[in-house]
Amino acid sequence: MGKYWNEKIECMEREEMLALQSQRLVKQVRHVWDNVPYYRKKMEEKGVTPQDIKGVEDLYKLPFLSKADLRDAYPYGLLAKPLSDCVRIHSTSGTTGKRVVAFYTQNDVDMWEDCVARAITAAGGTKDDVCQVAYGYGLFTGGAGLHGGSHKVGCLTLPMSSGNTERQIQFMQDLGATILCCTPSYAAYIGETVKKMGLTPDDLKLKAGIFGAEPWTEEMRQQIQASLGIKAYDIYGLTESSGPGVAFECQCQHGMHINEDNFIAEIIDPETGEVLPDGEKGELVFTSITKEAFPLLRYRTRDICVLTRGKCECGRTLVRMAKPMGRSDDMLIIRGVNVFPSQIESVLLKMHNVSPNYQIVVGRENNTDTFEVRVEITEEMFNDTIRSIEELEKKISQEMLSVLGIKAKIRLVEPNSIPRSEGKAVRVIDNRKLLD
Ligand code: DLL
Numbered sequence: 001m002g003k004y005w006n007e008k009i010e011c012m013e014r015e016e017m018l019a020l021q022s023q024r025l026v027k028q029v030r031h032v033w034d035n036v037p038y039y040r041k042k043m044e045e046k047g048v049t050p051q052d053i054k055g056v057e058d059l060y061k062l063p064f065l066s067k068a069d070l071r072d073a074y075p076y077g078l079l080a081k082p083l084s085d086c087v088r089i090h091s092t093s094g095t096t097g098k099r100v101v102a103f104y105t106q107n108d109v110d111m112w113e114d115c116v117a118r119a120i121t122a123a124g125g126t127k128d129d130v131c132q133v134a135y136g137y138g139l140f141t142g143g144a145g146l147h148g149g150s151h152k153v154g155c156l157t158l159p160m161s162s163g164n165t166e167r168q169i170q171f172m173q174d175l176g177a178t179i180l181c182c183t184p185s186y187a188a189y190i191g192e193t194v195k196k197m198g199l200t201p202d203d204l205k206l207k208a209g210i211f212g213a214e215p216w217t218e219e220m221r222q223q224i225q226a227s228l229g230i231k232a233y234d235i236y237g238l239t240e241s242s243g244p245g246v247a248f249e250c251q252c253q254h255g256m257h258i259n260e261d262n263f264i265a266e267i268i269d270p271e272t273g274e275v276l277p278d279g280e281k282g283e284l285v286f287t288s289i290t291k292e293a294f295p296l297l298r299y300r301t302r303d304i305c306v307l308t309r310g311k312c313e314c315g316r317t318l319v320r321m322a323k324p325m326g327r328s329d330d331m332l333i334i335r336g337v338n339v340f341p342s343q344i345e346s347v348l349l350k351m352h353n354v355s356p357n358y359q360i361v362v363g364r365e366n367n368t369d370t371f372e373v374r375v376e377i378t379e380e381m382f383n384d385t386i387r388s389i390e391e392l393e394k395k396i397s398q399e400m401l402s403v404l405g406i407k408a409k410i411r412l413v414e415p416n417s418i419p420r421s422e423g424k425a426v427r428v429i430d431n432r433k434l435l436d
Helices: 015-034 037-046 056-061 067-072 106-122 141-153 167-175 184-196 218-228 341-349 386-404
Strands: 087-091 102-104 130-133 156-158 179-182 208-212 233-240 241-247 256-258 263-268 282-288 298-304 331-335 337-339 354-365 369-376 409-413 429-431
Touching: 015 037, 015 056, 015 282, 037 067, 102 106, 102 256, 106 141, 106 233, 106 241, 130 141, 130 167, 141 156, 141 179, 141 241, 156 184, 167 184, 179 184, 179 263, 184 208, 184 218, 184 354, 208 218, 208 409, 218 233, 218 241, 218 341, 233 256, 331 354, 341 354, 341 369, 341 386, 369 386, 386 409
Parallel strands: 130 156, 130 179, 179 208, 208 233, 354 429, 369 409
Antiparallel strands: 087 102, 233 241, 241 256, 263 282, 282 298, 331 337, 354 369
């Protein structure tokens, strides 16, 4: 088995890819215009018709879609196929407002699973692997997405879902799982539990992990790799665009390759909506050019990242996106300074004697924001002197100030005192929202 799932597409020359995207885009715009009155109205308001879209170069003429549109049109307003042609529904894990529901035809499911198969193959997966899927199953796309891709590759699939961590590890050992798929925070927890159970990575057959659904840093990657004895790969996606597999990491781990034959990516200035050149940081926007049931055009993801072109050493020509540094709506504004949880994680994981378990607590006192970072220390540190604990607090506080530009109160807490997550981690508690 080669290192590509679909070499022709994954290594396609730029000109050819642009021609393919253009042809698919023209067809998709017509499909949406004919079948989605909600978006057609948006196009009419902007004075655009399908005739104006002759290729990728005309993409900028189309109106954006946002999460607010999806909520407005809930549940069927953006459906582009009769419900009788749809075979599946998934939904976002968001906790505020109405959930977003996405619909899939059988062709949509096939395309999605094909994208995930590319990710598994890029992580070294073949039909000889045992793939343990520990993302949640259900409305969340993680379980179903990795499950479908794993089948497609022909791996022996272990549909564990998340939770019951000791049993998870027991199965991993007994059935010789070689690939683990879950959120990075859950992978870190599994790593911790392996150690607690008196096992080492040598007791497991794992070789790779495919982790995504939430931001995670390079430092976190190193920790997970060491605790499980694997190479850890990033995977990106969102319910609105089908699920995991919109982009995936290859062996080179220099950004995630976007499946451009199905999704056209743009980076825009989140304030003005202006399209930014490759290499500039901004909000990621996706246009799905092959989806039938729920084909979003110029969907604003709120994810902040950077695109890089140029051939990767793996041979793929697909554009790469950097690890998203957070969502524009996850960005905290503390005392007027923009703070991303990923910056805090990066500082903490560079320190010795702290674990990757932390929580950011923001509040307000006397009209001023309070900003506290709780972080667990390791067992070894816990048994150390108060003086050395105070020194560590001071060191973290200084480093945080130099990276973020504002002072955080660092509170070192006992090992295992911060709740663990089996899905997406809850890193931020913003008590200011209750006060507003
Ligand atoms: O999280 C889909 C998914 C499942 C991706 C499993 C990867 C693995 P949603 O619940 O709709 O879908 O959340 C989508 O999660 O807009 C990003 O903000 C964030 N996200 C997803 N993957 C990554 C990643 C799934 N690799 C939202 N790095 C997206 C950082 C990610 N953030």
